Amino acid sequence: MNLAVLLDHLPAAPEMILLAGACAVMIVDLYVKSERRTLSLALAQVVLAACALTTVVVLALSGGSKYYLFHGLFIADFMSHVLKLACYLAAWAALVYSRQWLLDRGLLRGEFITLLLFALLGMMVMISASSFLTVYLGLELMSLCLYAMVALNRDSVASTEAAMKYFVLGALSSGLLLYGMSMIYGATGTLDIPQVARAVAKLSASASDRSFLVFGLVFVVAGLAFKVGVVPFHMWIPDVYHGAPTPVTLVISAGPKLAAFAMAIRLLVNGLPALAADWQQMLALLALASMALGNIVAIAQSNLKRMLAYSAIGHMGFMLLGLLSGVVDGNTRNAVDAYTAALFYALVYAIMSVGAFGMLLYLSRAGFDCENLEDMRGLNRRSPWTAFLMLLVMFSLTGVPPTAGFYAKLAVISAAVSAGYLWLAVAAVMFSLVGAFYYLRVVKLMYFDDPVDTTPLERRIGFGALLSANSLSLLLFGILPQPLMAVCFAAIIAL
Numbered sequence: 001m002n003l004a005v006l007l008d009h010l011p012a013a014p015e016m017i018l019l020a021g022a023c024a025v026m027i028v029d030l031y032v033k034s035e036r037r038t039l040s041l042a043l044a045q046v047v048l049a050a051c052a053l054t055t056v057v058v059l060a061l062s063g064g065s066k067y068y069l070f071h072g073l074f075i076a077d078f079m080s081h082v083l084k085l086a087c088y089l090a091a092w093a094a095l096v097y098s099r100q101w102l103l104d105r106g107l108l109r110g111e112f113i114t115l116l117l118f119a120l121l122g123m124m125v126m127i128s129a130s131s132f133l134t135v136y137l138g139l140e141l142m143s144l145c146l147y148a149m150v151a152l153n154r155d156s157v158a159s160t161e162a163a164m165k166y167f168v169l170g171a172l173s174s175g176l177l178l179y180g181m182s183m184i185y186g187a188t189g190t191l192d193i194p195q196v197a198r199a200v201a202k203l204s205a206s207a208s209d210r211s212f213l214v215f216g217l218v219f220v221v222a223g224l225a226f227k228v229g230v231v232p233f234h235m236w237i238p239d240v241y242h243g244a245p246t247p248v249t250l251v252i253s254a255g256p257k258l259a260a261f262a263m264a265i266r267l268l269v270n271g272l273p274a275l276a277a278d279w280q281q282m283l284a285l286l287a288l289a290s291m292a293l294g295n296i297v298a299i300a301q302s303n304l305k306r307m308l309a310y311s312a313i314g315h316m317g318f319m320l321l322g323l324l325s326g327v328v329d330g331n332t333r334n335a336v337d338a339y340t341a342a343l344f345y346a347l348v349y350a351i352m353s354v355g356a357f358g359m360l361l362y363l364s365r366a367g368f369d370c371e372n373l374e375d376m377r378g379l380n381r382r383s384p385w386t387a388f389l390m391l392l393v394m395f396s397l398t399g400v401p402p403t404a405g406f407y408a409k410l411a412v413i414s415a416a417v418s419a420g421y422l423w424l425a426v427a428a429v430m431f432s433l434v435g436a437f438y439y440l441r442v443v444k445l446m447y448f449d450d451p452v453d454t455t456p457l458e459r460r461i462g463f464g465a466l467l468s469a470n471s472l473s474l475l476l477f478g479i480l481p482q483p484l485m486a487v488c489f490a491a492i493i494a495l
Helices: 003-008 010-029 038-062 078-104 110-127 132-150 157-188 193-203 207-228 236-243 246-271 273-298 304-324 335-363 384-398 404-418 422-448 461-479 482-493
Strands: 067-069 074-076
Touching (some): 078 335, 078 482, 110 132, 157 236, 193 273, 207 304, 246 304, 304 404, 335 404, 335 482, 384 422
């Protein structure tokens, strides 16, 4: 292979490095005897750092331009680079946060590390997909790894049950998505997303052809809705979040949401813009139902992981507000601002989710899992700084200024109002107020109740430093959202 060919494939270098690195970790771990898995973890983190560095180099060399590789199956653009960098950070944080928890329970094995890297590879393929074929390939690679990770603790009935539910429902949703793609392929004669967009634009003028396309669109949206985790395709989320080991719940709550966002952009915004009026109506109903059910049912939860699961359903409803507000009566004038707000919301939610589950891991120890609301009682008396970090996360999830969560909600609600969805914006504000109850309940338990557990928190300097940076970043992006918003704007403009 000559230098010119190598340079032509440089935009896909992060995926190649990750694939080689994941295989290397899998082989090296066979010879690691230490239960602490120091070498395996270090190698995985080096691989993630190499992928991040390569992505930055590719971004700098390309100047944010689009590149199509492998006969149009793969696209490298500004949005893909931004989302990949966010996924690297989420995976790296998962490795740091999870190490002690897994070690205390005898679950720190090479399988967790290797499956995490291969799941990340699936997310990256989804993010850079420019064909229905690549979308499905990345989706299945990610999903199969996550199914296995949920069942990591094979001695736990809850984990095994959660993995089985996730697998069965995931297979069903993949079938729906594949069926919808096949219908659109049957109408357009191509799997290439840009060519699909051009073909659909021509076919949508005919009433009969449009009806056929909308029939396929319904199944595509159903498959997307399952992966994002919105009502009525949410039934797997509470059981999987609760039953899976907490480190696996952390992984599922962040990176896959970013990959699903990219999949929605590729399929709906890039692939089916001519059917925007149809999929916007579907997303509006999904968003309203998700915000309602997610925030109302979360009030009744006493388990923190289930509470955060229903919270995730509500937050994904908010993210859909941005996606459905881009096109108004065929006019795309509002598109850039709306999709920018949706991307900003997805990134901020990933930071909040990683911080929330990272805090649960930090408060856990050998023989004790911090999973229930009662476990948060009196945290301020045990560790004022830890309580303050958790307060920032809860305030951001609530949408209290000056945290990033407030600005993210403001951006998507503003986009909905600009698009004429005033009723949906009002509903979003109302359900945000409902959601404030169960988030602020955690703050009340930390600051105003007596501690049930008086065991001193173990000092873990590296873990504590990362957790502090994680939570404080929510305050930073709330006070100064412009840099991250400018990155999101540039990513959407590049589309």
